[in-house]
Amino acid sequence: MAAFGSLSDRLADTFDRLRGKGKLTEADINVAMREIRMALLEADVNYRVVKDFVTRTKERCLTAEVMESLTPAQNVVKIVLDELTELLGGTESKLVLSSRIPNVIMLVGLQGSGKTTAAVKLAYMLKKQGKSPLLAACDVYRPAAADQLATLGGEIGVPVFRGDGVHPVEIARASIREAVDTMRDVVIVDTAGRLQIDEQMMQEAVDIKRAVKPDQVLMVVDAMTGQDIVNVVSTFAERTDFDGVIISKLDGDARGGGALSVREVTGKPIKFVSMGEKPDSLEVFNPERMAKRILGMGDVIGIIEKAQEAATAEQLASAERMLRDGFTMDDMLEQMKAVKKMGGM
Incomplete structure (x- = not known):
């Protein structure tokens, strides 16, 4: 998992030094917490998230139950694992679909975050689960966006609805009628993004949401986004009140700290992570397994x-x-x- 490679190495070095100590002192814990703080900051985790994480972890590590145990270093690792799991959401948050036909899933996010490929990967996952998805091409601004969606949809055997190719809200609304007419039980709406947040993009997302009343609104976040991720997800949370997050490009060489900040900043769960380019590379996000991967414990x-x-x-x-x-x-x-x-x- 390349995105957290540097962080994993730094934390592994810190834990190795603790294990070499045998009995731990308060000074040892302070040094370890300082190293963990630096590792998280260098991984581009939001500084407020880091501060709260280290404070909670340190308080638990300095208890007599840990300091006076026979294996204090192992207890510290366990506490960091617990706190990291909690930071990432605690428990798995599954995609919740209603009983209405068709279900509507709307994707939002900045341009370049990987929304279009995430839409196709989600369609592929739902198709494998026995659903009949339809992709709606509502990005009418980015050159060839609808063509890209049509090409990728064709590769996995999922139809793409393009409507008039001009009016995003009407395309989204018409895609629901198309799904009913063609017996499709899930519509995935791929909306437009911008290179940065602007009022036109946000208002269009709000209008589409109002028009199609989606069962789930998912925000796609690029794992390579650093500290600015906090402002981006906060704005989308305020305007579109999304239900969960898809982290894309987690297989890249990004530091990955932005992904660790999302849950703590917005309170919204990470539902999926994209671990590659292929259609089957979308994985349901499990906080404990991800925490274990970051700490070098593997994911058996x-x-x-x-x-x-x-x-x-x-x-x-x-x-x-x-x-x-x-x-x-x-x-x-x-x-x-x-x-x-x-x-x-």
Whole structure:
């Protein structure tokens, strides 16, 4: 997970020094908290978020229960894991769809945040779950935005509604009628963004929301956005009252601190993270698993789930046959193909 690579390394070094101490003193805790503070700030986490995080963590670490235990360093790591999990949202926040047909999901965010690709990835995920999504191309300003959506939608077999290609609110409204006429049960509305927040963009998002009454409004946030993410998400939260966040480009070389700030600043949960370019690279966000990844503890459950997704019924039958009759070169080829489906190491 490249986005948090530097942060993970810094925290690992801090914990290694603590483990080498055996018994910890208050001075040791103060030094560790100072290093954690610097690591988070260098990762571009909002300074107010860092201050509150370190204060809470330090208070818990200085209790007699930790300081006088036989394994104080391990307890400190556990406390940092707990606080980091809480910072990221505590528990998994799933996409909530209503019983109405069609359900409407509206995506908002700045231009370049990855809204269009996020819309396609979300459509792909819902299609795999047995839904029949329709993509609505409401970005009429960015050159070839509708063409991009149509191309990507075609690759995953999801239709794209373009309407008159001129009036975003009317396109969004007409996409609902199109979904009813073509028996589509989910409409994903891809709205326009700007390079920075402006009144026209915000008002258009408000008007589209009023017109289609979405079941979920999701804001797409680029993991590479730094401190400015606080102003951006706060403004969108105030004007569109979005329900959750999709963090895009988390596989890039960004420091990732913006993503750690979102939940604390807005109170809105992170629902999905995008870990690559392919349609299947959108993952449901799990705060505890993400915290463990950042702290270098790995995500064994996530790996198991990916393996289960990659294994076809035929491959499972092949595995049973191997146990009975032995392992052939054909079996080896099938295993390698299954591992490749799971993504990069």
